[in-house]
Amino acid sequence: MTNKRERILNAAEHLIAHKGFQGMSMQQVAKEAEVAAGTIYRYFKDKESLLRCVHEERLQEVSLALLEGVDTQNPCFEQFRVLWQNCLHYLLSNADCLLYRVQYEASPLFTREEEKCMDERYFKPVFEFFERGRETGLFRDLPSDLLGFLAMESLMLLTQRHTRGCIQLNDAILDELMDAAWNSILKR
Amino acid sequence: MTNKRERILNAAEHLIAHKGFQGMSMQQVAKEAEVAAGTIYRYFKDKESLLRCVHEERLQEVSLALLEGVDTQNPCFEQFRVLWQNCLHYLLSNADCLLYRVQYEASPLFTREEEKCMDERYFKPVFEFFERGRETGLFRDLPSDLLGFLAMESLMLLTQRHTRGCIQLNDAILDELMDAAWNSILKR
Amino acid sequence: MTNKRERILNAAEHLIAHKGFQGMSMQQVAKEAEVAAGTIYRYFKDKESLLRCVHEERLQEVSLALLEGVDTQNPCFEQFRVLWQNCLHYLLSNADCLLYRVQYEASPLFTREEEKCMDERYFKPVFEFFERGRETGLFRDLPSDLLGFLAMESLMLLTQRHTRGCIQLNDAILDELMDAAWNSILKR
Amino acid sequence: MTNKRERILNAAEHLIAHKGFQGMSMQQVAKEAEVAAGTIYRYFKDKESLLRCVHEERLQEVSLALLEGVDTQNPCFEQFRVLWQNCLHYLLSNADCLLYRVQYEASPLFTREEEKCMDERYFKPVFEFFERGRETGLFRDLPSDLLGFLAMESLMLLTQRHTRGCIQLNDAILDELMDAAWNSILKR
DNA sequence: TATGAATGAGAGTTCATTCAT
DNA sequence: GATGAATGAACTCTCATTCAT
Numbered sequence A, B, C, D: 001m002t003n004k005r006e007r008i009l010n011a012a013e014h015l016i017a018h019k020g021f022q023g024m025s026m027q028q029v030a031k032e033a034e035v036a037a038g039t040i041y042r043y044f045k046d047k048e049s050l051l052r053c054v055h056e057e058r059l060q061e062v063s064l065a066l067l068e069g070v071d072t073q074n075p076c077f078e079q080f081r082v083l084w085q086n087c088l089h090y091l092l093s094n095a096d097c098l099l100y101r102v103q104y105e106a107s108p109l110f111t112r113e114e115e116k117c118m119d120e121r122y123f124k125p126v127f128e129f130f131e132r133g134r135e136t137g138l139f140r141d142l143p144s145d146l147l148g149f150l151a152m153e154s155l156m157l158l159t160q161r162h163t164r165g166c167i168q169l170n171d172a173i174l175d176e177l178m179d180a181a182w183n184s185i186l187k188r
Numbered sequence E: 001t002a003t004g005a006a007t008g009a010g011a012g013t014t015c016a017t018t019c020a021t
Numbered sequence F: 001g002a003t004g005a006a007t008g009a010a011c012t013c014t015c016a017t018t019c020a021t
Helices: A002-019 A026-032 A037-043 A047-067 A076-093 A095-106 A112-135 A144-164 A171-185 B002-019 B026-032 B037-043 B047-067 B076-093 B095-106 B112-135 B144-164 B171-185 C002-019 C026-032 C037-043 C047-067 C076-093 C095-106 C112-135 C144-164 C171-185 D002-019 D026-032 D037-043 D047-067 D076-093 D095-106 D112-135 D144-164 D171-185
Strands: none
Touching: A002 A026, A002 A037, A002 A047, A002 A095, A026 A037, A026 A047, A047 A076, A047 A095, A047 A112, A076 A095, A076 A112, A076 A144, A076 A171, A095 A144, A095 B095, A112 A144, A144 A171, A144 B144, A144 B171, A171 B144, A171 B171, B002 B026, B002 B037, B002 B047, B002 B095, B026 B037, B026 B047, B047 B076, B047 B095, B047 B112, B076 B095, B076 B112, B076 B144, B076 B171, B095 B144, B112 B144, B144 B171, C002 C026, C002 C037, C002 C047, C002 C095, C026 C037, C026 C047, C047 C076, C047 C095, C047 C112, C076 C095, C076 C112, C076 C144, C076 C171, C095 C144, C095 D095, C112 C144, C144 C171, C144 D144, C144 D171, C171 D144, C171 D171, D002 D026, D002 D037, D002 D047, D002 D095, D026 D037, D026 D047, D047 D076, D047 D095, D047 D112, D076 D095, D076 D112, D076 D144, D076 D171, D095 D144, D112 D144, D144 D171
């Protein structure tokens, strides 16, 4: 059953998130996934491959979550609002995801080419949204990936801190933060 | 002699920077510090303790770099500009520093309390700058750590991507980014 | 169908020959035989049993090759010549065979009793040839297995070295070597 | 102490001889040498390196044993006799040696170049003896390595079988075998 | 104090064997 | 009979830590 593959992926992500990149051993993944150590190797060539798959599966999941309910017919700010809120909620309810992600990106596994390819595959519509905003003169004259970065990326670090308890968030603050994000990309 | 302690710390930092968090073995640290493996344990309880010390040294270094040339007599934007530029240049010339940082923060070594304590110790003047801006009504009505976060934190991810070649930066873009950071914290 | 047993044996033999004794895994045998891994265990108790069967098949093959064209009506030297040449050509064209053999004989699989039994079963005519030579006073007064050993066994090591390129052989040398073998068993 | 290195080498050789090449695990070597597993890696880079060292140490030992008491002033046959007897006695009292050796030579570790280099280093005087015999017209017109092979190599397989109990040896038989070896290399 | 040889637990990975289907 | 997913023990090798010197 693909069930096992899923369990292994989840276990790996969870372990990375909570014990750090080097705290994730294949033995522990097996234990947490309630699977024999050797079983992992039926689904993944080796540890590196497992980590890459965790990454890709996650990216795909995030991209779906991000775009849910975003309607290109809507006014630009409305689209932005949904995008930003989707991102926030996904990150808040998937704490493991970001903890694992920053570590993955800092690791030697991460390569520019592969990342570009993933962006292309999963986040094209997001970049297109920023591109359109730029072309209409609403957003700053920056490449769409930088606009996206400005608007959304800090959410990752932010929710990470929130999850760890370093930062307190409430609705008023979140509104303020969304407004800050929106203002950071608007053309002056 | 405290000389040895210093050499061990430097060796550890150097290794982390060049081989990554998991590329630093006690054996290698000993070798690079030209010290016997056992000697490390005279100065540091264990690996964890050594890593914590490296971390603290790093934070201190960063804080000094950040504040260099920031004069509280200057206009607020000027102070911000220097702060932001200092941060940018430090991060650009210490690319590996962040690679280790995300791993450190995600590792079990990291605790909220200790981090708060470090912030207090080393980054007080930075937070005070944002606090002053908030009190004068120039900045958004957000806690100073959040203001600091909005203004500066994304630089870490940004320079990391630049270093990896995922993003191209030039002076025009950097000006735009600084302006974006500034606008994101300004009260509307 | 016995067809499968055959395919498994062939696959095992082929793998040993090409990847060495330890290069033969049950998984690979299954794959090469186009059979499920579990199926092997319907035909062979375990890996050891499979290896023993491969060994016996090999011995039978060798014995047939050795005796081909040996006519007990012919003069003694002529019989020897054919025997020796058969041995040489078999070994030269089955280089891998010996590589596996020394490992088999050194492994715990190998037992004296079973080997004696195999000799009896497959190499009786060869021993009988040497026995006749001894009884007629032509050959040295040594047990027939030792005579056979003197005359033929070193061919195994010799061809092994030739295959590896440690030794150059040509027709003149081979004639000389056969003469040496013949002279080593002749009574003085 | 070098004592440990020695113990590891002996344990490795003993295990190869008795459990086969694949029966020798680093764990078992450690156990038999009464050493921790990690200790092996202080003396040998990896398993391959350990095996190569076993081989070279053994070759050196054999070469010393072979040449003991061989006096180039003596008559040729006398030199041969001592050489052959030395070889016999060494092999009979070092059963492990040959069991390991054939396996080593059949393994992928073994390379022609290295072997040639070893022969050069350790067995030069032996080859020179056969070379002299050939030049004086006493021995067959064969390369010295082949003469040596004819005269001595089969002793390895022979004593191996004796050790395993497949063959019974006594003084009369041994005299006969030495005579056979001598006759096999003499020019007709 | 300082050393570095020694330790042994644990890392990633393989593979003979089993068993529910 | 046949399958092949699953198992888990055992493999090679690393490394944080200790301790006799």
